[in-house]
Amino acid sequence: MISYPGKEEYHYKQRLMKKFLDENFLLSNSTAEHLYHQFAKEMPIIDYHNHLPPAEIAENKQYANLTQVWLNGDHYKWRAMRTHGVDESYITGDKSDLDKFKAWAGTVPYTLRNPLYHWTHLELKRYFGIDELLSPETAEAIFEKTSALLAKPEYSSRGLLEKMNVKLICTTDDPIDDLQYHQQIAADNWSTKVLPAFRPDKAMNVDDVDAFNNYLTKLEAASNISISSYNDYITALKRRHDFFVSMGCSVSDHGLEEIYAEDYTTTEIVGLFAKIRSGGKLSIDENRKFKSAMLVNFAQWDWEKGFVQQYHLGALRNNNSRKMKDLGPDTGWDSIGDFPQGKALAEFLDRLDKNNTLAKTVFYNLNPADNELFATMAGNFNDGTVSGKVQWGSSWWFLDQKDGIIKQLNSLSNMGLLSKFIGMLTDSRSFLSFPRHEYFRRILCDLFGKEIENGELPNDPEWIGKVIQDICYHNVRNYFNWQLTDQKEAVPQKA
Numbered sequence: 138m139i140s141y142p143g144k145e146e147y148h149y150k151q152r153l154m155k156k157f158l159d160e161n162f163l164l165s166n167s168t169a170e171h172l173y174h175q176f177a178k179e180m181p182i183i184d185y186h187n188h189l190p191p192a193e194i195a196e197n198k199q200y201a202n203l204t205q206v207w208l209n210g211d212h213y214k215w216r217a218m219r220t221h222g223v224d225e226s227y228i229t230g231d232k233s234d235l236d237k238f239k240a241w242a243g244t245v246p247y248t249l250r251n252p253l254y255h256w257t258h259l260e261l262k263r264y265f266g267i268d269e270l271l272s273p274e275t276a277e278a279i280f281e282k283t284s285a286l287l288a289k290p291e292y293s294s295r296g297l298l299e300k301m302n303v304k305l306i307c308t309t310d311d312p313i314d315d316l317q318y319h320q321q322i323a324a325d326n327w328s329t330k331v332l333p334a335f336r337p338d339k340a341m342n343v344d345d346v347d348a349f350n351n352y353l354t355k356l357e358a359a360s361n362i363s364i365s366s367y368n369d370y371i372t373a374l375k376r377r378h379d380f381f382v383s384m385g386c387s388v389s390d391h392g393l394e395e396i397y398a399e400d401y402t403t404t405e406i407v408g409l410f411a412k413i414r415s416g417g418k419l420s421i422d423e424n425r426k427f428k429s430a431m432l433v434n435f436a437q438w439d440w441e442k443g444f445v446q447q448y449h450l451g452a453l454r455n456n457n458s459r460k461m462k463d464l465g466p467d468t469g470w471d472s473i474g475d476f477p478q479g480k481a482l483a484e485f486l487d488r489l490d491k492n493n494t495l496a497k498t499v500f501y502n503l504n505p506a507d508n509e510l511f512a513t514m515a516g517n518f519n520d521g522t523v524s525g526k527v528q529w530g531s532s533w534w535f536l537d538q539k540d541g542i543i544k545q546l547n548s549l550s551n552m553g554l555l556s557k558f559i560g561m562l563t564d565s566r567s568f569l570s571f572p573r574h575e576y577f578r579r580i581l582c583d584l585f586g587k588e589i590e591n592g593e594l595p596n597d598p599e600w601i602g603k604v605i606q607d608i609c610y611h612n613v614r615n616y617f618n619w620q621l622t623d624q625k626e627a628v629p630q631k632a
Contacts, residue, residue, distance in 0.1 A: 157258075158255075158258055158259065158262060158268075160174075162579060163539075163576070163579040163580060163583055164579060164582060164583050164586065165583055165586065165587060166586050166587065166590050167586075168585075168586040168589045168590050168596075168598070169582050169583040169585070169586025169587065170586070171586075171598060172582040172585055172586055172598060172601065172602055172605055173578060173579055173582035173583075175598070175602060176582075176598075176602035176603075176605045176606050177578040177579075177581065177582050177605050177606065177609050178575075178578070179302075180302075180578075180606055180609040180610040181302045181303070181304045181610055181621070182301055182302055182303045182304065182571060182574050182610075183303075183304055183305045183306075183610065183613045183614055183617075183619065184303060184305070184306045184307070184562050184563050184571070184574075185305075185306075185307045185388065185559075185562055185613060185617060186307055186309070186334065186388075186390060186447060186562045186563075186564055187306055187307070187308065187309070187562065187563045187564060187565050187566075187570075188308070188309050188564070188565065188566045189306060189308055189565070189566065189567075189568065190308075190566075191308050191310075191316075191318035191319055191322065191331065191333075192318045193294045193568075194294050194295060194298075194318065194322055194331055195317075195318035195319075195321040195322050196294075197293045197294055197295050197296075198293060198294045199287065199288065199290075199292070199293050199294075200287050200292070200294075201234070201284065201287065201288075202234050202235075202238070202280060202283065202284045202287060203238055203279075203280060203283045203284070203287070204234035204235070204237045204238045204241075205234060206287065206297075206567070206568055206569060207260075207567060207569055208237055208238065208241055210467075210566040210567070211566065211567055212467060212468055212469035212471075213253060213469075214241060214244075214253065215228050215229065215468065215469040216469045217244055217247075217248055217251065217253055218240060218241060218244045219469070221243070221244040221247055223240045223243075223244060227240035228240070229464055229468065235277075235280060238276060238280050239273065239276045239277075239280075241271075242271050242272060242273055242275070242276035242279070243272075243273045243276075245257055245270075245271045245272065246270070246271075246272050251538075252537070252538035252539065252576075255539075255576065256570070256572065256573065256576070257271055258270065258271065259572040259575065259576065260569045260570070260572055261279070261283075263300075263301070263572045263575070264292075264297065264300060264569055265282065265283050265286055267279060267282065267283070294568050295327060295329065297568040297569065297571075298329050298568065298571070299328070299329065301571035301572070301574070303329055303571060304329060304330065304621050305329065305330040305331075305332065305619060305621065306329070306330075306331055306332070307332050307333070307334045307388050308331065308332070308333055308334060309334050309336045309390060310333040310334060310335065310336060310381070310386075311336060311337070311338075311339060311340075312335060312336075312337050312340050312356065312359070312374060312377040312378070312381070313352075313355045313356055313358075313359040313377065314333070314359075315359070316333055316380075316381070316384045319331060319332070319333050319384055319385075320384065323384075323385070330619075330621075332385050332386060332387070332388070333381055333384055333385070333386045334386065334388040334389060334390050334447075335377075335378060335381045335386055335388070335389040335390070335435075335444075336389070336390045336391070336392070337374065337389070337391070337431075337435055338391060338392050338393075339352050340352065340356065340374055340431070341427070341428050341431035341432070341435075342428075343413055343419055343424055343427055343428070344424065346413055346416060346417065346418050346419075347416075349413060350413070350414065350416070353370070353414075356370075356373050356374070356377070357373065359373075359377060360372075360373035360374075360376045360377055361376075362376065364414075365414065366407070366410070366411070367406060367407045367410035367411070368407075370410060371434060374434075375438060378435075378438050378442070382442050386444075387442070387443065387444050387445065387617065387618065388444060388445050388446075388447065388617065389435060389439050389444050389445075389446045389447065390446075390447040390448075390449065391432070391435070391446075391447065391448050391449065392449045392452065393448060393449070393450055394450070394451065394452065394453065394454075394474055394476050395450060395451070395476040395477065395478055395481060395482075396432065396448065396450065396478070396481045396482045396485045397425050397426075397428040397429040397432055397481065397485075398429055398432075398480075398481040398482075398484035398485040398488065399422070399425045399426045399429040400426075400429075401426040401427075401429055401430050403430075405426060406426065406427060406430045409423050409426065409427050410427070413427075429485075432485065433485075433488065433489070436485075436489055436494065436495075436496065437489075437494050439496045440489070440494040440495065440496040441494075443496070443618070444496050444497075445496065445497040445498070445499060445616065445617055446496050446497070446498050446499070447498075447499045447500070447501070447530070448498070448499070448500040448501070449500075449501045449503075449533060450476075450478060450482075450500060450501065450502055450503065451473065451474050451476060451478065451502050451503035451504045451507065452471055452472075452473070452474060452503050452534065453471065453472050453473065453474030453475075453476075454466065454470075454471045455470055455471065456470050456471065456472060457470040472535075473503050473504050473505075473535055474503065474504065475504060475506075476504075478502065478504075478507050478510060478511070479507075479510050479514065482500070482514055483514065483517065486498070486514075486517070486518050486527070487518075490518055490520075495518060495526075495527075497523060497526055497527070497528075497616065498518070498526070498527045498528070499527075499528040499529075499530040499559070500514075500515075500527075500528075500529065500530060501529075501530040501531070501533040502529075502533070503533060503534055503535060503536065505536060505541065505544060508544060508545060508548040509548055509552060511529045512529050512548045512549050512551070512552040512553055513552050513553075514527075514529070515527045515528060515529045515553055516552065516553055524557055524615075524616075525554070525557035525558070525559070525612070525616060528557075528558070528559055528616075529545075529549060529553065530559075530562075531545065531558075531559075531560065531561050531562055531577070532544075532545040533564060534564065537564070537573065539576075539580060542576075542577060542580050543580060543584065546580070546581065546584060547584075555604075555608070556604045556607065556608070557612060558608050558612060559608075559612045559613040559616050560577070560608045560609055560610070560612060560613055561573065561574050561577035561578075561609075574609075578605075578609055581605060581608060581609075582605060585601055585605065589601070
């Protein structure tokens with residue numbers, strides 16, 4: 138950087154700062170600016186898939202500092218810190234909150250061009266009004282300022298959601314969860330609706346037979362059914378699915394490497410379950426057949442209850458066995474996988490469709506090489522009965538960054554109807570992650586703005602503005618049959 142003496146250097150740096158994250162961040166022309174500020178900016182947020190802890194919402198948790206609300210559980214940041222050479226004691230270890238925050242602050246300047254750099258500074262700005270760049274030099278002052286703000290009631294877990302105009306969120310919940318915290322939140326009649334999502338991954342994962350049988354012991358307690366046969370097992374899971382429905386759940390979710398769609402008979406699955414229950418390990422083919430049967434069961438229940446079913450496909454998880462043993466899952470040792478996706482996904486959806494039991498479906502891919510595959514697969518099962526019945530979902534995990542979002546939007550535009558897209562979600566464990574919706578909306582408006590000014594789209598900002606608002610909010614509200622009243626309450630809307 139050119140050095141300027143005294144005030145000249147100061148004003149030069151101020152001009153650079155004004156450009157970064159200013160009101161027209163990511164908006165490259167005046168049309169994009171108009172579309173964002175007039176149509177997208179003030180739209181409410183529905184976050185239909187995240188991993189926020191319901192307990193912290195129920196108790197309206199107050200956080201002591203940024204480490205607690207920002208760094209704990211965020212394996213995006215943990216991976217960056219490890220790559221920067223930060224010792225694990227400053228990440229998941231026993232160092233103080235301030236020391237961990239300083240370690241993150243020392244990493245941030247090296248995250249240039251990683252989405253973490255944008256997200257970090259967007260979150261500091263939107264929640265705390267901080268325009269300074271986070272660095273070792275600013276770390277302590279930012280830590281002190283944010284700690285003082287986090288002590289205020291409006292910075293509680295609920296307050297942070299309200300600041301971002303979040304109307305409704307769906308958490309991610311295991312079938313054995315008693316949903317007590319959802320009950321508590323519902324009883325409070327809070328303005329933001331918090332709904333559970335049925336995530337039965339552990340209930341079909343027979344890779345580790347001992348772990349699966351231990352899970353069944355917990356399922357027995359949750360369902361009050363003794364499980365000795367496959368019929369008992371299905372009855373217990375169905376009871377839990379019904380319970381989730383009674384708690385306002387209308388969404389399921391599955392995190393899988395790939396869809397399983399093997400041919401099987403009920404007799405085979407009954408025998409496989411007996412083998413598992415007696416401690417026997419399944420062969421690869423048997424494993425895939427059992428998972429195939431379970432996916433069909435879950436999908437049929439979802440259809441019966443009018444659910445939206447979601448499938449997150451393609452993550453290769455827990456690759457570092459040493460660190461997995463030390464720290465457990467969801468601590469930052471996952472990557473994009475290269476699983477075959479097309480044939481089995483088509484067979485699974487077709488099996489449901491030909492029996493007229495295909496619920497509204499959203500699937501997400503993690504490998505960008507599969508973008509066009511997923512975009513075209515959705516079109517195979519959109520039969521005109523429901524607007525956008527089968528959706529290729531938003532850019533997910535490693536792809537929820539500028540380049541990944543643009544590629545997803547372009548592939549969807551080219552091979553489907555972007556206008557029917559249900560938009561962005563955070564998929565996050567952090568209460569400070571909701572500016573990612575703003576990030577997505579700015580990118581969306583910039584794509585439209587560029588093509589309007591290039592003459593590739595008509596100069597009709599009112600119509601295009603409506604389409605943008607639909608993508609940001611209206612499509613997802615209508616797709617999930619959620620209607621938000623003037624009192625900010627979510628109530629079921631008839632399909």
